Amino acid sequence: MSEQLKRQAAAAALEFVEDGMKLGIGTGSTALHFVELLGEKVAAGMKIIGVPTSERTAELCKKNGVPLTTLEETPQLDLTVDGADEIDPKMRLIKGGGGALLREKIVASASKNMIVIADKTKIVDALGVFPLPIEVMPFGLGSTMIALEDVCKRFGMQGSLTQRKAADGTNFVTDGQHFIIDATFGRISDVEGLDTALRAIPGVVETGLFVGIASKAVVAGEDGVSIIDPVS
Numbered sequence: 001m002s003e004q005l006k007r008q009a010a011a012a013a014l015e016f017v018e019d020g021m022k023l024g025i026g027t028g029s030t031a032l033h034f035v036e037l038l039g040e041k042v043a044a045g046m047k048i049i050g051v052p053t054s055e056r057t058a059e060l061c062k063k064n065g066v067p068l069t070t071l072e073e074t075p076q077l078d079l080t081v082d083g084a085d086e087i088d089p090k091m092r093l094i095k096g097g098g099g100a101l102l103r104e105k106i107v108a109s110a111s112k113n114m115i116v117i118a119d120k121t122k123i124v125d126a127l128g129v130f131p132l133p134i135e136v137m138p139f140g141l142g143s144t145m146i147a148l149e150d151v152c153k154r155f156g157m158q159g160s161l162t163q164r165k166a167a168d169g170t171n172f173v174t175d176g177q178h179f180i181i182d183a184t185f186g187r188i189s190d191v192e193g194l195d196t197a198l199r200a201i202p203g204v205v206e207t208g209l210f211v212g213i214a215s216k217a218v219v220a221g222e223d224g225v226s227i228i229d230p231v232s
């Protein structure tokens with residue numbers, strides 16, 4: 001059922017894609033449906049070009065016949081369509097469950113608009129139940145962890161910091177060759193303040209908090225698909 005809802009959200013987001021658009025293409029199981037459906041549109045004659053937000057998505061796009069470019073060739077995009085782990089009423093997001101947060105943020109920030117696609121379970125009143133992914137440099141990890149612990153505790157972290165592991169038990173390494181630390185907050189009350197404080201730590205590359213980036217969410221539930229705008 002959940003896959004069906006993700007596909008419905010992806011299909012509804014495709015309505016916002018126009019011929020000739022330069023697209024940012026997200027990562028994850030919901031974005032996978034978008035890529036498959038976009039591939040069908042391309043096969044039917046739609047002319048778009050996309051920048052993938054991960055190596056995984058690049059492979060998927062190639063398999064589905066979606067033409068690709070890079071931000072070097074095409075630095076300004078019309079629209080990014082991507083999933084999220086949590087979406088709050090102000091359209092602030094937690095992203096990075098799939099480990100692609102850095103490229104996802106770069107690509108979405110290079111786009112005029114970002115549409116989030118999700119099933120209804122991703123809508124929350126407050127961010128923080130989903131562990132917040134923080135991308136860090138491998139160099140100096142011990143010192144970065146101490147600084148992260150300090151900042152996260154100051155901002156009310158209820159749980160702990162955990163370095164993400166791959167399925168084989170080794171350290172998870174991002175496309176940018178960084179590590180990911182997941183911070184279990186419970187509830188984040190000052191999203192902007194936390195984001196600023198985390199990004200001020202030298203070993204932090206990026207956080208999974210997306211603030212002021214997404215302009216719309218296309219959310220599918222048993223009762224149908226809703227298009228949601230941020231509450232100001």
Ligand SMILES: O=C(CO)[C@H](O)[C@H](O)COP(=O)(O)O
Binds near residue numbers: 026031082084097099
């Ligand atoms: O941020 C992401 C990857 O880094 C994904 O968009 C996010 O984890 C949602 O994934 P899914 O659609 O599989 O639930």
